Amino acid sequence: MTSSPVTRTRDGAARDAVEVRMEGLSRHYGPVVALDRLDLTLQPGELIALLGPSGCGKTTTLRLLAGLEDADSGHITVGGKDLTHVSAAKRDMGMVFQAYSLFPHMTVRQNVAFGLRLRRVEAAKRDRRALEMLDLVGLSTQADRYPHQLSGGQQQRVALARALAIEPQVLLLDEPLSALDAKVRAQLRDEIRRIQLEVGITTLFVTHDQEEALAIADRVGVMREGHLEQLAPPIEVYSRPATSFVAEFVGLSNRLSGVVRAGDVTVRGCTLPLVERDTPDGEVVALIRPEAVTLASRAAAESGPLVGTVIAVTFLGATSRVTVDLGDASVMAQLSTSDATELSAGSRVALTIRPDPVLVSADPAAGSVADDEA
Amino acid sequence: MAVAATTKTGARPSRAGRRLSAPAWVGTVPFLAYVAIFLLLPTGIVIVDALKNPNGSWAFSNVTELGNSLVRGYFIGSFKLCLISSLAGAVLGAILAYAIASGDPDGAVRRLYLAASGVLAQFGGVTLAFAFQVLIGPTVGLLFHASWYYSFPWGIALIYTYFQIPLMVLVFLPAIDGVKVQWREASENLGASAWQYWRYVGGPLLMPAFLGGLLLLFANALSAFATIQAWENQIAYIVPQQISTALSSEVGLSNVNVADLLALGMVVMVAIVMTGYALLQRRAARWLR
Amino acid sequence: MAPVTALNETPAAAPAGRPGGLQVRRRRRLNLFRYVVFTLFGLFFVLPLLALGRFSLEGSKLGTWSLTAWRQIASYQGSGIPPLLSAIEITLELAVITCVVTMALLLPTMIWIRLRVRWLTRTMEILCLLPLTIPAIVLVVGLGPVYNRIQHYELSSLMLFWAYVILALPYAYRALAAGLNAVDVETISEAARSLGASWFTVIFRVIVPNMRQAILNALLLTWALVLGEFTIAYLLLYSNLQVELYSISRNTPNAGVLFSTSFAALLFAFILLLILSFVGRRRGRG
Numbered sequence: 001m002t003s004s005p006v007t008r009t010r011d012g013a014a015r016d017a018v019e020v021r022m023e024g025l026s027r028h029y030g031p032v033v034a035l036d037r038l039d040l041t042l043q044p045g046e047l048i049a050l051l052g053p054s055g056c057g058k059t060t061t062l063r064l065l066a067g068l069e070d071a072d073s074g075h076i077t078v079g080g081k082d083l084t085h086v087s088a089a090k091r092d093m094g095m096v097f098q099a100y101s102l103f104p105h106m107t108v109r110q111n112v113a114f115g116l117r118l119r120r121v122e123a124a125k126r127d128r129r130a131l132e133m134l135d136l137v138g139l140s141t142q143a144d145r146y147p148h149q150l151s152g153g154q155q156q157r158v159a160l161a162r163a164l165a166i167e168p169q170v171l172l173l174d175e176p177l178s179a180l181d182a183k184v185r186a187q188l189r190d191e192i193r194r195i196q197l198e199v200g201i202t203t204l205f206v207t208h209d210q211e212e213a214l215a216i217a218d219r220v221g222v223m224r225e226g227h228l229e230q231l232a233p234p235i236e237v238y239s240r241p242a243t244s245f246v247a248e249f250v251g252l253s254n255r256l257s258g259v260v261r262a263g264d265v266t267v268r269g270c271t272l273p274l275v276e277r278d279t280p281d282g283e284v285v286a287l288i289r290p291e292a293v294t295l296a297s298r299a300a301a302e303s304g305p306l307v308g309t310v311i312a313v314t315f316l317g318a319t320s321r322v323t324v325d326l327g328d329a330s331v332m333a334q335l336s337t338s339d340a341t342e343l344s345a346g347s348r349v350a351l352t353i354r355p356d357p358v359l360v361s362a363d364p365a366a367g368s369v370a371d372d373e374a
Numbered sequence: 375m376a377v378a379a380t381t382k383t384g385a386r387p388s389r390a391g392r393r394l395s396a397p398a399w400v401g402t403v404p405f406l407a408y409v410a411i412f413l414l415l416p417t418g419i420v421i422v423d424a425l426k427n428p429n430g431s432w433a434f435s436n437v438t439e440l441g442n443s444l445v446r447g448y449f450i451g452s453f454k455l456c457l458i459s460s461l462a463g464a465v466l467g468a469i470l471a472y473a474i475a476s477g478d479p480d481g482a483v484r485r486l487y488l489a490a491s492g493v494l495a496q497f498g499g500v501t502l503a504f505a506f507q508v509l510i511g512p513t514v515g516l517l518f519h520a521s522w523y524y525s526f527p528w529g530i531a532l533i534y535t536y537f538q539i540p541l542m543v544l545v546f547l548p549a550i551d552g553v554k555v556q557w558r559e560a561s562e563n564l565g566a567s568a569w570q571y572w573r574y575v576g577g578p579l580l581m582p583a584f585l586g587g588l589l590l591l592f593a594n595a596l597s598a599f600a601t602i603q604a605w606e607n608q609i610a611y612i613v614p615q616q617i618s619t620a621l622s623s624e625v626g627l628s629n630v631n632v633a634d635l636l637a638l639g640m641v642v643m644v645a646i647v648m649t650g651y652a653l654l655q656r657r658a659a660r661w662l663r
Numbered sequence: 664m665a666p667v668t669a670l671n672e673t674p675a676a677a678p679a680g681r682p683g684g685l686q687v688r689r690r691r692r693l694n695l696f697r698y699v700v701f702t703l704f705g706l707f708f709v710l711p712l713l714a715l716g717r718f719s720l721e722g723s724k725l726g727t728w729s730l731t732a733w734r735q736i737a738s739y740q741g742s743g744i745p746p747l748l749s750a751i752e753i754t755l756e757l758a759v760i761t762c763v764v765t766m767a768l769l770l771p772t773m774i775w776i777r778l779r780v781r782w783l784t785r786t787m788e789i790l791c792l793l794p795l796t797i798p799a800i801v802l803v804v805g806l807g808p809v810y811n812r813i814q815h816y817e818l819s820s821l822m823l824f825w826a827y828v829i830l831a832l833p834y835a836y837r838a839l840a841a842g843l844n845a846v847d848v849e850t851i852s853e854a855a856r857s858l859g860a861s862w863f864t865v866i867f868r869v870i871v872p873n874m875r876q877a878i879l880n881a882l883l884l885t886w887a888l889v890l891g892e893f894t895i896a897y898l899l900l901y902s903n904l905q906v907e908l909y910s911i912s913r914n915t916p917n918a919g920v921l922f923s924t925s926f927a928a929l930l931f932a933f934i935l936l937l938i939l940s941f942v943g944r945r946r947g948r949g
Contacts, residue, residue, distance in 0.1 A: 066559075066563055067562075067563075067685075068559050068562070068563070068686070069684075069686055070684025070685060070686045070687060071684070085684075085685070087562075087685050088559075088562045088563055088685075089562050089563075089564075089565045089566060089567060090565070091563075092565075093563065094563070094564075095559075095560065095563040097556045097559070097560060099556070100554045100556045100557075101554075101556040101557065101559075101560040102560075103557060103560075103561075103575055103579075104579070104660070104661040105575075105578050105579055105661055114561070114564055114574070115564035115565055117574075118564060118565045118566050118570055118574075119565060148660065159560075162560075162564070163563075163564075166564060166565065172563075398775070398779040398780045399780045399783060401771075401772070401775045401779070401780070402772050402775060402776060402780060402783060402787075404768065404772070405768050405769070405772040405787075406790075408768055408828070409790050409829070409832075411809075412806075412809075412825050412826060412828070412829050413790070413793060413794065413797065413802070413829050413832075415805070415809070416802050416804075416805025416806045416809065417797050417801070417802070417805055418805070419804075419805040419808060419809075420801055420804050420805040466704075469700060470700060470704050473696065473697045473700040473701060473704075476693055476697065477697060483701065485940065487701075489936055489937075489940055490708065492884075492936070493887065493932055493933060493936055494708060496884070496887045496888065496891060497891070497929065497932075498891065499891050499892075499893045499905055500893055500905045500908050500909050500912070500925075501715075501891070501905075501908070501925035501928065501929065502711070504715065504908075504912065504921055504922060504925050505711035505712060505714060505715040505925065506711055507916075508711075508714040508715060508717075508718040508922060509710060509711045509714040513916070513917060514718065514917060516714045516717060516718060517710060517714065536707075536708070536711065539704070540708075593795070593796070596798065597798030597799065597800065599798075599799070599800050599893070599894045600891075600893035600894055600897075600905065600909075603893075603897075603909070604893075604909055604912065607913070614798075614800040614894075617800055617804060618800075618897075618898060621803075621804065621807070621898055622898070633804050634804055637800065637801040637804040637805070640798065640800070640801055641796070641797060641801055644796050644797075644798060645796055648795065648796045
């Protein structure tokens with residue numbers, strides 16, 4: 001990633017990507033608070049994915065940025081200009097909606113050229129630019145078709161081309177892949193990222209699918225109930241979750257009881273370092289990733305806190321998830337399939353936990369994916 | 375288990391495993407027979423008699439009678455009245471439909487207006503004429519006395535719009551509902567003002583449905599008879615009235631053929647209009663499903 | 664289905680403390696437009712009805728009130744035979760017969776076609792919507808000869824129902840089709856059949872109960888149609904409610920009884936509609 005990516009205008013002149021700053025954004029619907037004093041800054045050319053469950057405020061954030069809704073309070077500054085009270089039509093942003101946004105009575109070409117038409121670009125230039133954009137998304141052969149003749153994935157590409165055709169300062173994507181088939185989703189996701197990098201445009205991407213968010217974002221913002229729980233690069237969000245909500249929302253977690261002493265936590269016989277070294281001593285619930293749980297070496301004892309019976313083996317392709325009953329708890333281990341081949345329901349296994357830094361929480365709150373506590 | 379193809383009258387399925395071996399479509403025979411006798415047969419009679427001479431021989435040239443100035447006058451009268459009332463009904467109905475659609479989808483207002491539209495679209499005829507007579511007629515005129523009340527086509531057109539508007543609402547509202555919010559938002563996001571949205575997106579999308587509604591209203595007005603007859607029955611302005619005169623006049627059999635001819639002319643007109651309507655509806659449905 | 668400009672999904676009104684944002688202002692302008700439209704149209708539709716009602720309560724001198732017109736409904740002789748009351752009776756009977764026959768003809772056939780004779784769907788649709796293209800006035804010209812035969816036997820106005828059913832077809836069909844579409848007919852009939860039900864049971868005990876709303880709708884439309892029918896009765900020289908009102912109006916243009924009867928008929932239709940919407944709401948949709 002270059003330090004100041006440029007977007008290319010139709011004259012070939014370089015244009016710097018812009019910074020997007022949202023400060024103190026709040027929005028409520030009646031008694032329901034959708035956003036509570038949100039602060040979020042997008043660096044020029046960056047792609048931030050907002051991730052969270054329904055109702056967390058991610059879509060609201062996007063729509064406030066787009067100008068489709070008014071904030072109750074707060075400011076939005078794009079490229080140094082205050083856009084808080086500017087109408088959506090004048091914000092110069094391109095948006096891709098979840099579905100249905102292509103104009104059905106216009107051809108693909110006309111759809112893509114629509115924004116340019118509004119800006120009174122002359123027909124020849126319009127057409128050229130439209131084709132350029134269609135090329136970028138790989139659909140120049142479909143230029144004269146109608147939206148209903150295209151597949152869902154193709155429609156979304158056209159939507160992307162249309163949004164980019166006007167050379168917006170910011171690109172907004174509102175769950176653009178949610179309505180598509182799984183396979184198309186993965187393909188298009190990578191396409192979108194490729195195009196975004198090529199064009200170098202500051203982008204906000206909203207999704208509820210963590211895989212998407214982790215795969216394409218420069219930074220991921222995990223939201224919950226109108227707040228930003230963590231904003232960090234994907235790997236950090238995954239391996240150093242800031243709160244238990246993030247730990248449990250992103251990826252799977254085992255919840256195992258443990259005891260903290262002097263900056264380490266002992267979980268079922270394994271001593272593991274803590275993410276937060278100054279956690280007070282005491283009993284806690286440790287959140288442990290399935291990939292951190294591995295098979296113990298052959299020389300392990302026949303019994304112990306991490307010895308148990310396999311309940312199920314779920315084949316996931318390259319890896320397999322093995323659920324093991326430890327007697328008073330169950331735990332999920334994510335092993336490479338080759339390691340898991342000898343295991344089946346009923347076999348005895350001994351496990352161990354890799355000493356990665358671990359997040360603990362004092363409250364045995366619900367919402368976790370793995371397991372029950374004794 | 376007796377599996378029997380019962381007829382629509384619900385003849386009891388035969389027990390003890392005996393099967394009725396009639397094909398399934400036999401069950402639709404009562405309906406088809408009914409429609410054949412009471413709809414297709416009369417229509418056929420009209421068409422056939424229109425093309426026959428009083429003495430019973432074929433006379434396709436009768437059709438040219440439709441061109442004579444007197445008959446043309448009735449058709450023109452019908453056309454004028456239908457055009458005015460359907461244009462007014464379509465435009466006003468579209469505005470009302472828009473007002474209804476832009477509100478709370480489950481709200482009381484919407485339900486009230488929809489229910490009212492259902493009833494008022496049917497409220498025509500004699501009683502409607504009475505109502506307007508009392509409201510703005512020259513003799514009673516509780517609201518005021520409209521000197522133009524008995525003028526053709528304006529006076530009667532006003533009365534026609536009373537049931538044309540609700541009909542338009544019923545037909546056009548689903549189309550407006552079918553306009554997706556995302557289209558508005560996407561065009562806004564691309565820089566369109568409200569006016570530009572309507573000009574480039576909303577308008578074109580709704581146009582087929584609007585024109586379809588207009589045609590339906592036109593056909594509806596063409597067929598109307600009771601309202602205008604109650605309004606003013608001394609002068610025949612439109613085709614239905616002339617048909618009525620032809621039927622009830624006692625001047626020999628020749629008038630029956632006139633009635634048939636006029637009826638044929640009407641059927642052709644309505645058929646053309648309804649075909650246009652069906653085609654436009656299909657286009658509208660494709661975009662606005 | 665979202666309304667066209669519901670850009671903010673606030674169910675409540677704009678909350679206090681929000682700086683007059685663009686969306687809020689837009690919403691406010693829209694609401695103003697709506698109120699104006701509803702008021703103007705509301706007036707346009709209500710005034711004639713009010714006039715009808717007001718005049719029906721009019722006394723012998725303008726400006727007075729009297730129930731004469733209403734009392735006369737039962738006793739008015741009119742210009743010929745029969746008196747108004749018997750015309751009302753005939754019309755009501757006609758309405759009932761038409762409703763019954765239309766339902767009996769349409770409902771089983773539609774369900775049967777849907778279940779077993781799919782290829783006739785289009786044909787049925789066309790046949791049922793054909794009466795919209797063949798207006799009553801045309802039908803009457805063709806029915807004349809048919810009814811002339813019947814006339815020989817001097818049957819009563821009730822014979823009109825044969826034609827009325829045809830007139831009702833488009834409206835009843837559409838109402839029933841909507842109801843039929845809302846029910847997953849194929850699945851529940853297959854389920855019933857697999858449990859051993861005969862076709863009769865499937866139609867009348869499984870599907871029909873799920874179409875109550877649509878059936879009531881269709882009945883209401885048919886009922887309203889018969890009560891308002893004029894053309895065919897008039898041209899075939901029968902007497903029904905509308906024809907009777909018409910002939911009274913020819914003789915005494917402002918006879919109070921015209922307006923009281925009209926208003927009563929209208930009121931009746933509205934009450935039926937209210938009942939229908941109540942039934943609908945309690946059962947949810949379809």
